[in-house]
Amino acid sequence: MKVGIPKGTRDFSSETVAKRNYIFNIIKHSFENFGFQPIETPSFENSSTLMGKYGEEGDRLIFKILNSGDYLKKVDDNLLTEKNSQKLISKISEKALRYDLTVPFARYVVQHQNDITFPFKRYQIQPVWRADRPQKGRFREFYQCDADVVGSKSLLQEVEFVQLYDTVFSKLGLNGTTIKINNRKILSGIAEVIGASDKLIDFTVALDKLDKISKEGVVKEMLEKGISEEAIKKVDPLFNFSGSNQDKLSSLKEMLSASEEGLQGVEDLRTVVNMIEEVGLSSASLELDVTLARGLNYYTGAIYEVAAPEGVKMGSIGGGGRYDDLTGIFGLKDVSGVGISFGLDRIYLVMEELGLFETVQLPKPKVLFLNFNEEENILKIKAIKSLRENNIKSELYPDTAASNKQQKKQWKYVTNRAIEFVVTDVDNGAFVLKNMNNGEQTTCSLDELINKVQ
C-alpha cells in the first residue's frame, strides 16, 4: 500500500507543532489583551453560505463535500447523461469546507445577533481549505488568524489594529516590519481625478512598479491601459511620493482637492497617523502607501498590509481593512466591520529564516529514568510522579533492558531526543543523576533530584 497525504497538505512533527504553537500563543494572547473574544465555527458550512461570496474563481476553489448515502437517487437522469460537472454539484453536494474566516463570521453575527453585545470584537484562529494549485508557501489546508470588530465605524479601531500588529510582531521578535496603510476613499479620490474608476486597478498595479521600472515605464504602462496623459499629469505628485506620512498627506490633500471623498480619506488617514505618532510603536513603522489596493472589491475604508523586515524575501505577512457592509450578504444591513489577519505560514517561514525560534521549548522530557533493572521500577515510578507534580516533564524508559544491546538502545534514545538529565541507577534508595550537558554525575535524594533539575 502506498502511504502518503494529499498534495497541498502537511503532517506536522512535534518540533513544528511547538514552533507553530509559539506563534499562535503570542497572537492569541495579544488578541485577548486587546479585548478580542474567541469564537469558533464549523469546518464545513452549508454550500449556500459560501458559494457566490468569493467570485467565480473562489467558487471553483471551494472544496465540496459529497452528500452521504445514496446521493444519486434523486438526481435527474438527464442531468447525469449531460455530464455537466458544474450543474451536478448542487444536486450531490450540500456542504463545503470553510474557504476563509470572514464569511463564516458574517454568518455567525447575523445568526447570533440577539446574543451579541455590539461593538463585537471577535478573534478566530482556525484552518481553511482551498483547492488552489499548491506551491511554495501556498497550501490547500492552512490556518488563518483573524481579529475583527463589527458594529462601530470609529477610527479608533483602525488605530488599534496598527497597535495590534506592532504588539504581535514585537513579541515575536520580528522587528522592523512595515505596516502599510491606505484608505479606499483615497483610491476613490484618485479614480475621480483620473476620470475613470474602472481604470483604478490598472493604475495602482502600474504605480506599484515605480521602484522597478521607473516613472517612464509606469507612465508607458498607464497609457497602454488607456489612462489619458492629462489624467496622469493630475496625479503627478504620486510619482515622487516620498517623505514622511505627514508630507504624503499634505501632497494628497492638494492633489485630491476636487474630490470630496478623497479629502475625507485624507482626514481619516491623518487621524490614524497622528494618533500612532502620539502613542508610538515598539518595533514596526507605519507607512502610508497609496498603491495598496488589496481586496478592493469589498474594502470601504482603511486598508492594511504588513511587509516582513527588509532583507527577507516574502510577500505580505498580514493584511486587512474595513468593509462597511459585512453582514449585508446575510440580510443584516448597516453593520460596519474592520479587521486584520495574520499569515501564520509566512510568519513561520520568516521566523525560521531569521532564527527566531531558538527560545522555543521543544516538547521532550527533561528527565529520563533508564530501565536496566526491573526491581527498581516502583521506586522510579514514584519519583517520576513527584517530578511531574512539580511540573518537571519526566518519563521512565518502558522496556527493561535484558542485554547490553538493549542498554545501548536506551542511551541512543537519550541522544536522539537530546534529553538533559538521566537517572541511570537507583543506589540504596538514592538516585544516580547524570547531567548530559556536562557529564557531571551525582547521587542524590528525591528532593535533591527535584532541585537539581528544576
Added chain:
Amino acid sequence: MKVGIPKGTRDFSSETVAKRNYIFNIIKHSFENFGFQPIETPSFENSSTLMGKYGEEGDRLIFKILNSGDYLKKVDDNLLTEKNSQKLISKISEKALRYDLTVPFARYVVQHQNDITFPFKRYQIQPVWRADRPQKGRFREFYQCDADVVGSKSLLQEVEFVQLYDTVFSKLGLNGTTIKINNRKILSGIAEVIGASDKLIDFTVALDKLDKISKEGVVKEMLEKGISEEAIKKVDPLFNFSGSNQDKLSSLKEMLSASEEGLQGVEDLRTVVNMIEEVGLSSASLELDVTLARGLNYYTGAIYEVAAPEGVKMGSIGGGGRYDDLTGIFGLKDVSGVGISFGLDRIYLVMEELGLFETVQLPKPKVLFLNFNEEENILKIKAIKSLRENNIKSELYPDTAASNKQQKKQWKYVTNRAIEFVVTDVDNGAFVLKNMNNGEQTTCSLDELINKVQ
C-alpha cells in the same frame, strides 16, 4: 437568505471556547508532563488511507470530498446511467475527512518511521468528522484527544495511562471517576472456557446486565444465545464478581486455570493493579471489569474505559487499549501500540452539570475606558497601552458618545459584558476609576490605576 449551519455541527461562543480551552489545556499540559509529543495530521487524507479501516458502517460514515474541476470528465458513461452511488464514489472523490486520529497516526508512523525515535509517545488533539445521525452529545464534527505509545510492549505504559487518566481528571476537579480496566487475554480465556470465541460478545453483553436483570435473567439470555449450561457453570464465579481487584484476580486465576492465554491476562492485569496500588491515585479508582470489551476487534492487550463520577448520567468519558499490530495495515509489521482517548464533549457536559467551570476566566476586558469626550482619547489610549503591557486586558469604547442615549449604550456594554473596572473620566490628567463590584469610585494616577486593577 436562510442563515444556519449544517446539522450536527456547532458554533462556539467565546464563553464556550474559554471553557473548552480550559479542558484542552489541562489535557495538553498533562500529556506533555508525561512525556508525550504533539503531532498534527491533515484534515483530509487520501480515501485509500481511510476506506476499509473502520468496517462497512465506518466506510459509510466517512465524509467524502468531491474532486475539483471537471470531476465527471473521465467517468465512464455507463457508470453514470447505472446510478450506483457507491460504485461512483471512488471515481469522483479521492479525498475524505479524518474519521478518527488512530488511522492517520498509524499512517504517520509508517510514513515518517525513519525520523521517529521509538518508543514514540505522541499526542494529538484535533477534530474528526462522522456522517452519523446527530443526537444529544453526538456530533458530526467533534474533537478527539488521544495519547498513544508505539514501539513498546511494556506493561509500564499501561500503568502510566491509568496515572494519566487520574491526573487529568483530578486536575479538572472531576473527582470520583472510575477507571475500568480489562485485558483482551482474559476475554480470550473466558471464550476458551465457554468453548466458543464467536459467543464472546453475546456473553459479555449479557453479563454486563447483571446489575439490572439479576443472575437469572443473564443466564436466560446466555442460553438463548446458544451458550451451553455447562459452559455457564464453568464461569460461575463471574456472577458473584465483587470484592477488591485482588479478590477478582484470584478468582479469575482459578477459573481460567485451563487457559494459558487467560492466565497470562491475569498476570498482566496483576502487574498493573499492583503497581497502581503501590503508587496510588489522586481521585480516581481503578476497577477490574471483565465485561469491558470495547473495540474487541482490534484490542489485543489492556482495555480501558472511564466512567463519570457516580450520580452523573453519562456514557464513558474516555477509553482505549493496546493493539499489537497498529501499523500493519500500512505495511509496517510488529509495532505494538497502546493508547487512550479523552471524550471532550462528554467531559464538558459532566463538568457543566457539576458546576466545575466556575474558576474559568472568561475572555473579557478587565478595564473599560468610557468614551464621552473625544479630546481625552489620546491620554486614554496611552493609559491602555500601559495596562496591556502589564497584561491587564483593557479597551476603549470605540465610538464617542454624542448624546445621553449613546452614553447609556456604553454603560449597557459594561453591564452586558460584566466588566469589573470602568474609567469614567479623565480629570486633569488623573483617571476616575469605578469598581463595578462595589460601586467604589476613586481618582488616581496611571501607576495607581495599574495597581488597583491588577
